[in-house]
Amino acid sequence: MMELTRKGEYAIRGIVYLAGRPIDKVCLLSDIAAAVDVPPTFLAKIFQQFSKMGLVKSFRGTGGGFMLGRPPEKITLLEVVEAVEGPIIPNRCVGTPADCERSGTCNVHPVWMRVQEEVRGALAGVTLKELAAEE
Amino acid sequence: MMELTRKGEYAIRGIVYLAGRPIDKVCLLSDIAAAVDVPPTFLAKIFQQFSKMGLVKSFRGTGGGFMLGRPPEKITLLEVVEAVEGPIIPNRCVGTPADCERSGTCNVHPVWMRVQEEVRGALAGVTLKELAAEE
DNA sequence: CCTAAAAAGATAGAAAATGTCTTTTTAGGG
DNA sequence: CCCTAAAAAGACATTTTCTATCTTTTTAGG
Numbered sequence: 001m002m003e004l005t006r007k008g009e010y011a012i013r014g015i016v017y018l019a020g021r022p023i024d025k026v027c028l029l030s031d032i033a034a035a036v037d038v039p040p041t042f043l044a045k046i047f048q049q050f051s052k053m054g055l056v057k058s059f060r061g062t063g064g065g066f067m068l069g070r071p072p073e074k075i076t077l078l079e080v081v082e083a084v085e086g087p088i089i090p091n092r093c094v095g096t097p098a099d100c101e102r103s104g105t106c107n108v109h110p111v112w113m114r115v116q117e118e119v120r121g122a123l124a125g126v127t128l129k130e131l132a133a134e135e
Numbered sequence: 136m137m138e139l140t141r142k143g144e145y146a147i148r149g150i151v152y153l154a155g156r157p158i159d160k161v162c163l164l165s166d167i168a169a170a171v172d173v174p175p176t177f178l179a180k181i182f183q184q185f186s187k188m189g190l191v192k193s194f195r196g197t198g199g200g201f202m203l204g205r206p207p208e209k210i211t212l213l214e215v216v217e218a219v220e221g222p223i224i225p226n227r228c229v230g231t232p233a234d235c236e237r238s239g240t241c242n243v244h245p246v247w248m249r250v251q252e253e254v255r256g257a258l259a260g261v262t263l264k265e266l267a268a269e270e
Numbered sequence: 271c272c273t274a275a276a277a278a279g280a281t282a283g284a285a286a287a288t289g290t291c292t293t294t295t296t297a298g299g300g
Numbered sequence: 301c302c303c304t305a306a307a308a309a310g311a312c313a314t315t316t317t318c319t320a321t322c323t324t325t326t327t328a329g330g
Binding site: 028045052 | 274275276278
Binding site: 006039 | 304317318319320324326327328329330
């Protein structure tokens with residue numbers, strides 16, 4: 001339960017790798033894919049999502065590629081994960097309270113709220129800078 | 136991401152309902168299913184898993200049905216969820232470290248460990264007694 | 271223009287989720 | 301010893317999600 005998909009894992013690998021590269025140079029998608037061992041076409045989709053969220057900047061055409069959209073200390077793991085997996089929702093009723101007919105009397109609801117907070121907190125507390133750090 | 140499946144939700148509904156019934160009486164599966172609005176055949180599978188884990192006791196034949204396997208204050212939400220969804224594993228590498236080739240140097244690994252702890256803790260802190268309480 | 275690279279969209283196979291149906295086992299009661 | 305009630309077990313079917321891949325289009329440099 002609660003398992004990250006391949007997509008999420010690839011996304012993290014890819015952007016952490018990018019965060020470990022010289023910050024002012026564009027990286028070829030094909031190079032990133034090779035370095036982190038992810039199918040290039042799949043990683044392309046992932047980086048397109050990153051680009052839409054502003055986590056990376058993309059440049060098309062000759063000499064194009066990708067750069068981080070912000071300094072790595074300003075990007076959290078939570079943002080990365082949610083960019084490709086969608087919001088962290090341990091149970092339907094947490095996302096759309098209307099779904100939870102029982103929400104008035106449901107004793108489980110607050111537990112899921114709590115879980116959501118804990119997970120988001122843990123992921124929001126880590127930045128790409130920390131993740132990319134060697135040592 | 137990290138969403139409980141229908142199965143997990145049905146499981147909780149079913150066993151919480153059972154925890155709210157007189158503790159020494161067997162409940163018909165069909166009654167539980169009707170009360171919590173879950174397909175009876177699906178709930179049957181779920182309760183079979185509960186039974187294997189000892190969370191409920193089952194009785195076959197005429198007059199048969201289900202009872203809680205332990206007092207409701209001795210059964211946690213974590214047990215219920217893990218009984219039907221499997222262990223709480225935010226990422227592959229947390230479950231089987233061997234899967235994580237990078238585990239030696241991976242800075243993400245400890246984050247997933249932390250997430251796992253937080254989630255398990257939150258769910259382990261709630262019992263069926265609390266969930267079944269009216270009001 | 272020609273080439274390099276990302277963006278966008280269509281497609282496709284595999285796996286998981288969500289049930290359903292049938293048959294089997296167990297137990298009680300006449 | 302049968303008959304019926306109920307859960308257990310296993311096979312099957314449908315839908316959705318995941319995990320990609322392939323093709324075409326757009327953008328930009330030289």
